Amino acid sequence: MQDTDDTDEMSDLNRKIIIAIPEIAAVIKKHTQNDFKHYKTTTLTRRIRRRILVLKLSSVDEYIERLQSSREEVFRLFRDLLISVTAFFRDADAFDSLARGVLTPLVNRHDGDSPLRIWVPGCASGQEAYSIAILLAETMQRCGKQVSVQIFASDLDERALSIARSGAYPLEIQDEVTAERLERFFTKRGKRYFVNKNIRDMIVFSAHNLISDPPFTKVDLISCRNLLIYLGAHLQKKLIPLFHYSLQPGGYLFLGPSETLSVNRELFRTLHTKHRIYQRRVTALDRPHTLEPPVMNLNRFGSHADAGNSELDLFRYSQQVILSEFSPQWIVCDDEGQIHSLSSDPAPFLKIAGGNFKNNIITMAHENLRTGLRAAFSESKEHRRRALSEGMSIPVEGGIQRVHITVQPMPEMGSDQSLHLVVFHRIGTPLQASIHDDSIRSSGGAKLLDSKAGQVIEQLELELLRARDALERTVQELEASNEELKSSNEELLSMNEEMQSANEELETSKEELQTSNENLVRSNNDIQNLLRSTRIATVFLDEDLCIRSFTPAVKKIYDLRESDVGRKLTKFASEIEGMPPLPDPRSLDDDDELEHVIGQIAGRTYIRRVTPYRASDGEHDGIVVTFSDVTELSDSQELFKTLVDVAAQIVWTTNADGRVVEDSPSWRAFTGQTYDQWAGSGWANVVHCDDRDAIMQAWKRCVDNGETLDHVFRLRHHSGDYRWTQVRAAPTRNRDGSIRRWVGMNIDVHDRIMAETNLRRSEELVRTIAENSTNALIMMDEHGYLTYCNQACLEMTGF
Secondary structure (H helix, E strand, O other): OHHHHHHHHHHHHHHHHHHHHHHHHHHHHHHHOOOOOOEOHHHHHHHHHHHHHHOOOOOHHHHHHHHHHOHHHHHHHHHHHOOOOOOOOOOHHHHHHHHHHHHHHHHHHOOOOOOEEEEEEOOOOOHHHHHHHHHHHHHHHHHOOOOOEEEEEEEOOHHHHHHHHHOEEEHHHHHOOOHHHHHHHEEEEOOEEEEOHHHHOOEEEEEOOOOOOOOOOOEEEEEEOOOHHHEOHHHHHHHHHHHHHHEEEEEEEEEOOOOOOOOOHHHEEEEEOOOOEEEEOOOOOOOOOOOOOOOOOOOOOOOHHHHHHHHHHHHHHHHHHHHHHOOOEEEEEEOOOOEEEEOOOOOOOEOOOOOOOOOOHHHHEOOOOHHHHHHHHHHHHHHOOOEEEEEEEEEEOOEEEEEEEEEEEEHHHOOOOOEEEEEEEEEEEEEOOOOOOHHHHOOHHHHHHHHHHHHHHHHHHHHHHHHHHHHHHHHHHHHHHHHHHHHHHHHHHHHHHHHHHHHHHHHHHHHHHHHHHHHHHHHHHHHHHHHHHHOOEEEEEOOOOEEEEEOHHHHHOEOOOHHHOOOEHHHOOEOOOOOOOOOOHHHOOOOOOEEEEEEOOOOOEEEEEEEEEEOOOOOEEEEEEEEEEOHHHHHHHHHHHHHHHHHOOEEEEEEOOOOEOOOOHHHHHHHOOOHHHHOEOHHHHHEOHHHHHHHHHHHHHHHHHOOOEEEEEEEEOOOOOEEEEEEEEEEEEOOOOOEEEEEEEEEEOHHHHHHHHHHHHHHHHHHHHHHHOOOOOEEEOOOOOEEEEOHHHHHHHOO
């Protein structure tokens, strides 16, 4: 009983959704410029119902209000309506037929520099377009011929198009693409397959609205698979002529397994019924009228050259006179019985009834000829040979005319359509219904005989007429039943495709949920292992400072057990002296991060950090308290600070780009700069102007090349004097070799440089005095070797 109630509620909801579809479609069109009003009602109803159930709304009116107030929900529904169920080589047998029956002829007969043009409307994430490109590459190799190819793949869904443009697909396509094709046309990188460049370059992906945007034209093939089943009859009637317009004469149309040309059949002929491959027919608008009326040259006194033309015109004119006056009536029609051309005055063989006009030779034929014509026409279509139907008659003025019908296939008319020539032959003259011989009329017995014979003939003709009427009614009923069965079959195929699509969506949703669940379990395990491996003491508290969970390392701070979850942390005494109180979780902002350096009795040092706990919706739902053991780091900092103080040198660090981002008390103490003054490249402001360009260039070269810096320059002391310093800097690197930071030291070498300068000046002074002295001056080392003599010595000794 409950199931029955649920079914009734669902049916009632569906009815209300159907009534609201125009209003919902108007809202979607307002925000997306796409009109879904004429999409198939069942598809729209199912998608809208799904959104209502997901949002847990109670009525269609509530959902309409949600659409009108939420642009985000409009786009969610819009994306749901853009059904992107697709796969590589979906229905492999159909793609094999496409390669053999369409792509191979296209490649073989393609000539010239113009590209082979293919259009794939509703391409979704691109698998169908890439499948056709792969088939083309294989076909060109098999035919030993390379042609230029241009595939236009269009869709409304920009997100699906971005996937198609990237050409990147998951490893699961191994189930759809053979190993040989994967190796030849794809490249595996990580956990994805990427389409090779030669296939990708064939395709242009474009956002395009098939309903409202101008179509691509002069294309050789349109592959529109599993799109029409989601559209209503109104749109299907619009799209089939549009496809006919887009295709070149003789172009091909490739539809999905549940799609047929239920309308506008005269525009296409069927190449493969099972795999839904059709070829464009040449219509009356496509054909140029090149037949000229005969020209008669009656100038019997013309030149010799004109005589030839006269004979030719006379011959053509004679042919036309014979055809128009003495030839039988004829009709040219296609496989569907649609009449393309006919001789003048087809009466009495064809009759045009009142009401809706039906361009079909069987329907328009005289009722006495339909049975024989149908049999001959079927034989001609099936066996592609001439068929003859004899022994028929039709009433004419003054008697009964015997008629034979010949149906002749016309394959030489071209591959774009199959035509038949139907010829009506009059056999003899009409049989007279009355007897005019006076000699027979005068005989009484002859009169009786004629009377009885007339009655028998009349009865036979009446029975024959009734049999023909019954047969005709039976045929009509069979045709109607066949049409109904065909329509039912198409509806069943459409429903099957929709069920298959819904099943695929359910399978996809199931796989997504399963994957999400696996990812969630894996993420939870990762987080637990991460927290254990980092050995960081962490406590998760709710808004009332009650314990939600904690890591094992927190037991060094608080004596907690698993049974303490749910109790307030403030009830527990910590092992750390002077523990600061915890803040109120409601007082913290998103970016707040409170840090305190705290100590422990055992001499360990910790940094306690308090940050907001954010729920999945971004709202605060408590705090996270972490205790990081920084004892070694604190000791290292103390040791480093002590070494710097003892060395009385300037120590500084920069980032990888050579810019100051951290404070250096020793630099500020020497130069007198504030941190803001020396941060970035502000340190250059206290370099002597004569040394500034050289040190800046040397520093830039070292940063660019990762070289060690060793340079001497003058630096302004906080007293205002410039002192010579020697700077040495080296990079610290990450494991991959990239530079993490620069560490440098400035050594005060002013006294040394000044002493060296004074010594150098003294040496130059002594050398100048010696050179200008008139006395001979000689310097020798401890071994008696001459090390110096002045000019006067050289002049005296003659050396």
